[in-house]
Amino acid sequence: MDFSFTGEQNRFRQEVSNFLEEEIRQGLWEPTCDAWIQTYNTEFTKRVAQRGWIGITWPKEYGGQGRSYIDRLILTEEMLRYGAPAACHWFADRQIGGSIVTFGTEEQKKEVLPRILKGExxxxxxxxxxxxGCDLASLQTRAVEDGDEYVIDGQKTWTSGGSFVNYFYLLARTDPQAPKHRGISEFIIPADLPGISRIPMIDITGTDAWNDVFYDGVRVSKGCLIGEKNRGFLQALHQLDYERSGMERLMGNYSLFEALLHFVKETKCNGKPLSHDGLIRNKLAQLEIEFEVGRLLIYRVALVMDEGRAPNIEAAMSKAYAxxxxxxxxNTSMEILGPYGQLVAGSKYVSIAGLAAHSYLGSKGYSLQAGSSEILKNILASRGLGLPSQ
Ligand SMILES: Cc1cc2nc3c(=O)[nH]c(=O)nc-3n(C[C@H](O)[C@H](O)[C@H](O)COP(=O)(O)OP(=O)(O)OC[C@H]3O[C@@H](n4cnc5c(N)ncnc54)[C@H](O)[C@@H]3O)c2cc1C
Structure with a gap:
């Protein structure tokens, strides 16, 4: 077993890191927590696209570079390490583009994939x-065929990027008579169609990164259907493995980790540097152990994907752990900062730019989004350990 990266991979990591450091040096954006999902910057996404860093694993015939998932993970790791504002292209790059490559029509491949690659x-x-939620197959949004179109009615909640996206990926019921897992289809639809309205769900951190989205008699062309009608749930399971596979949840708050280390090195309490406090040193070292274990789990997911397998059990394990x-x-950042940890960005006495409070509040949702930890452990219990399904 060889845990080292190739020279080419190390150079690629350095290239991405140099690009991001230069962006920060020029003041184009500031690192933030959860930037991959909450911080959108269309110009940044276009600059990433110009470098050819969107869709790098897709086949060359569709404009990708046929590179490995390990390469993509190196790119992802650096984006997260710097807290780069990547929300515009994240979901298209991570999962929906790949779904269109696998299941999409030639028309979708010609129309949507090039737009993703250009960062548009x-x-x-x-x-x-x-x-x-957890029981996704119970969804009630309907798509009813009418001539050359489908008419969509329903409500989605927690739609990521709801306030800025220009396409929605949608799961809707296309056969209400079929067993619930079998009558569902996948769609990719323009977000500005008549009948679509969005209401930001301001969460506990104050972000509008998610929206409730209402579909009221929305007419979409049949060309918006991804793959086979009524097979959408199976297709979506494939895509969900990719959603759970990434580094996002392990490193989504890396900016906080770095800021905490800096804070501990720079801050004195009762005349003594915090970095000399045995309890604090122990807590930070423990986090470092856990972080490195998490990286190994996630690199294992990428290796499985490079073997051409869907990373089902591996992704469930890494996402639950991460x-x-x-x-x-x-939690540790709140313990170390004490009452200061509760202060949010902009407060007079705030430490480390309010990252701790943001992270603490946001972290409650991490084990729900993209599959709750209980569901992931159910997957591990049944498919991983062979225990009977419930
Ligand atoms: C921050 C955030 C971002 C999100 N982003 C998106 C998004 O972009 N797009 C999108 O479509 N959705 C998104 N979601 C929704 C997310 O997928 C759902 O919240 C999740 O699937 C859980 O559904 P629920 O909230 O309805 O909880 P429920 O399904 O009501 O579950 C409630 C609790 O019961 C537990 N539970 C449920 N069933 C079982 C079971 N069989 N065994 C054991 N325990 C069980 C769950 O683990 C959970 O703790 C997001 C959610 C959050 C919090």
């Missing part, structure tokens, strides 16, 4: 509904 197509994920790690990171 921003796709939000419209799966969950108020009565269909969200728990991020919650511990947030």
């Amino acid at each position: 197509a921003y796709i939000g994920l419209g799966m969950s509904e108020t009565e269909a 969200t728990a790690f991020e919650q511990r990171l947030a």
